Amino acid sequence: xxxxxxxxxxxxxxxxxxxxxxxxxxxxxxxxxxxxxxxxxxxxxxxxxxxxxxxxxxxxxxxxxxxxxxxxxxxxxxxxxxxxxxxxxxxxxxxxxxxxxxxxxxxxxxxxxxxxxxxxxxxxxxxxxxxxxxxxxxxxxxxxxxxxxxxxxxxxxxxxxxxxxxxxxxxxxxxxxxxxxxxxxxxxxxxxxxxxxxxxxxxxxxxxxxxxxxxxxxxxxxxxxxxxxxxxxxxxxxxxxxxxxxxxxxxxxxxxxxxxxxxxxxxxxxxxxxxxxxxxxxxxxxxxxxxxxxxxxxxxxxxxxxxxxxxx
Amino acid sequence: xxxxxxxxxxxxxxxxxxxxxxxxxxxxxxxxxxxxxxxxxxxxxxxxxxxxxxxxxxxxxxxxxxxxxxxxxxxxxxxxxxxxxxxxxxxxxxxxxxxxxxxxxxxxxxxxxxxxxxxxxxxxxxxxxxxxxxxxxxxxxxxxxxxxxxxxxxxxxxxxxxxxxxxxxxxxxxxxxxxxxxxxxxxxxxxxxxxxxxxxxxxxxxxxxxxxxxxxxxxxxxxxxxxxxxxxxxxxxxxxxxxxxxxxxxxxxxxxxxxxxxxxxxxxxxxxxxxxxxxx
Numbered sequence: 001x002x003x004x005x006x007x008x009x010x011x012x013x014x015x016x017x018x019x020x021x022x023x024x025x026x027x028x029x030x031x032x033x034x035x036x037x038x039x040x041x042x043x044x045x046x047x048x049x050x051x052x053x054x055x056x057x058x059x060x061x062x063x064x065x066x067x068x069x070x071x072x073x074x075x076x077x078x079x080x081x082x083x084x085x086x087x088x089x090x091x092x093x094x095x096x097x098x099x100x101x102x103x104x105x106x107x108x109x110x111x112x113x114x115x116x117x118x119x120x121x122x123x124x125x126x127x128x129x130x131x132x133x134x135x136x137x138x139x140x141x142x143x144x145x146x147x148x149x150x151x152x153x154x155x156x157x158x159x160x161x162x163x164x165x166x167x168x169x170x171x172x173x174x175x176x177x178x179x180x181x182x183x184x185x186x187x188x189x190x191x192x193x194x195x196x197x198x199x200x201x202x203x204x205x206x207x208x209x210x211x212x213x214x215x216x217x218x219x220x221x222x223x224x225x226x227x228x229x230x231x232x233x234x235x236x237x238x239x240x241x242x243x244x245x246x247x248x249x250x251x252x253x254x255x256x257x258x259x260x261x262x263x264x265x266x267x268x269x270x271x272x273x274x275x276x277x278x279x280x281x282x283x284x285x286x287x288x289x290x291x292x293x294x295x296x297x298x299x300x301x302x303x304x305x306x307x308x309x310x311x312x
Numbered sequence: 313x314x315x316x317x318x319x320x321x322x323x324x325x326x327x328x329x330x331x332x333x334x335x336x337x338x339x340x341x342x343x344x345x346x347x348x349x350x351x352x353x354x355x356x357x358x359x360x361x362x363x364x365x366x367x368x369x370x371x372x373x374x375x376x377x378x379x380x381x382x383x384x385x386x387x388x389x390x391x392x393x394x395x396x397x398x399x400x401x402x403x404x405x406x407x408x409x410x411x412x413x414x415x416x417x418x419x420x421x422x423x424x425x426x427x428x429x430x431x432x433x434x435x436x437x438x439x440x441x442x443x444x445x446x447x448x449x450x451x452x453x454x455x456x457x458x459x460x461x462x463x464x465x466x467x468x469x470x471x472x473x474x475x476x477x478x479x480x481x482x483x484x485x486x487x488x489x490x491x492x493x494x495x496x497x498x499x500x501x502x503x504x505x506x507x508x509x510x511x512x513x514x515x516x517x518x519x520x521x522x523x524x525x526x527x528x529x530x531x532x533x534x535x536x537x538x539x540x541x542x543x544x545x546x547x548x549x550x551x552x553x554x555x556x557x558x559x560x561x562x563x564x565x566x567x568x569x570x571x572x573x574x575x576x577x578x579x580x581x582x583x584x585x586x587x588x589x590x591x592x
């Protein structure tokens with residue numbers, strides 16, 4: 001697989017901000033002393049006057065973004081997911097969500113693939129936290145193509161948006177010529193009939209790898225890529241669940257409150273279906289390389305393959 | 313407006329506060345009354361606003377960071393003509409647009425607020441937005457003296473001074489009381505002026521109930537270039553209602569019918585005295 005192009009979605013984020021700056025003259029980018037890591041530094045280099053470093057003060061940064069949006073700017077606010085969704089949760093809820101302001105949050109370094117920094121910096125709760133805020137759009141792109149498309153879609157959309165980006169380089173999946181991105185729409189990236197694997201973010205690649213292994217065992221898995229956790233593409237989830245009768249969700253996030261919960265919320269009400277949720281099972285992460293951690297917590301292709309086999 | 317007109321207007325604002333909180337059977341009269349003269353000065357004298365066009369682009373902005381004193385803001389807005397004064401009696405009631413804490417959908421309200429420490433950040437963002445866009449509107453935000461115990465206030469202050477936001481005025485309503493008692497007993501933020509000075513603000517100490525002092529302070533803020541201004545306004549919690557003055561019990565308690573009658577009688581008396589002063 002050495003020929004597969006790999007890029008971290010945080011890199012895609014920084015590039016997209018720079019590339020969209022002329023088209024969206026009201027775009028301003030805020031960071032909290034992490035521009036080099038979140039990759040908003042790419043934007044800063046090209047548009048220094050439109051990049052606002054707020055220092056290490058994420059709660060204040062969310063409020064400043066709220067105020068800027070009320071003067072017509074479109075702020076993209078950046079920090080690690082831990083601090084954007086975690087530390088500043090209440091500011092996001094009350095200063096951005098409640099007044100439904102046009103603020104975009106680009107949160108990088110989400111999940112266990114933060115790696116060596118360990119549990120304090122591995123946010124496995126951000127999707128859950130952001131999902132609970134009324135009116136908040138929550139996205140988790142799978143690769144470079146989807147990440148760039150999500151940034152553009154967020155800028156075109158009027159209202160608060162949270163986008164989760166990763167630290168580790170991931171393969172490009174969505175490089176098909178007919179690829180189209182729309183907020184609230186998922187994609188069937190592999191058709192199948194025996195089981196549905198619904199994945200988000202970096203786990204889409206794991207799900208595709210698992211599907212290949214399952215195929216070798218004669219199991220035909222459908223893989224659904226969900227970038228928008230909220231609003232969830234219920235139509236697609238229900239259609240696939242109806243077809244296969246069994247659903248496995250995969251996310252680099254707690255099994256509490258993220259993609260798996262969103263899928264269960266939908267299916268339990270509209271099409272009760274057996275669901276197996278893969279993710280961080282109510283535990284904190286730990287230090288290690290991204291690859292080693294993903295394997296340990298069963299979120300690589302092999303881990304997903306084994307879990308699906310056990311489940312069906 | 314001259315000082316006497318402002319005093320009369322502030323007295324009407326106070327009547328609106330007491331009436332709204334009495335009708336709601338809940339709310340925060342003490343800090344609304346302590347800030348009533350500040351609300352009045354801002355909305356009747358200082359700010360460039362238009363009740364007929366509450367969202368006009370070049371308007372000055374106000375963020376009530378101490379959002380629990382919404383009755384004070386609502387009463388000032390109503391008396392200024394943003395919405396009917398009669399609506400004040402719908403405060404906090406189901407279906408009313410006058411929410412318990414300021415909500416951006418209310419005519420004249422520039423930002424939802426109420427979770428302490430957050431309003432100042434939004435005000436700083438507005439002031440920065442004006443600078444980035446080359447607009448010359450000014451931004452005002454009112455904080456409680458207990459509220460400045462929140463760390464976010466100082467994050468915002470550091471940023472505002474670093475960015476030299478001279479279009480921003482932070483007003484601290486220094487009535488010295490918070491829910492659990494005197495701010496100096498609970499967790500003292502004093503000296504407030506020295507702290508803001510250390511954060512590179514231009515600081516002005518004033519009597520919150522003296523319109524000459526307020527007029528001079530806001531003029532000085534306007535003339536200050538290259539740094540934001542903080543006005544530390546020494547006030548009396550519950551000002552104007554005899555039994556509420558300097559009594560922390562009235563931080564978040566509504567008067568009953570009897571107490572309401574007494575409060576209105578106090579304010580009527582003040583109004584009569586102001587009328588007499590005008591006749592001289």
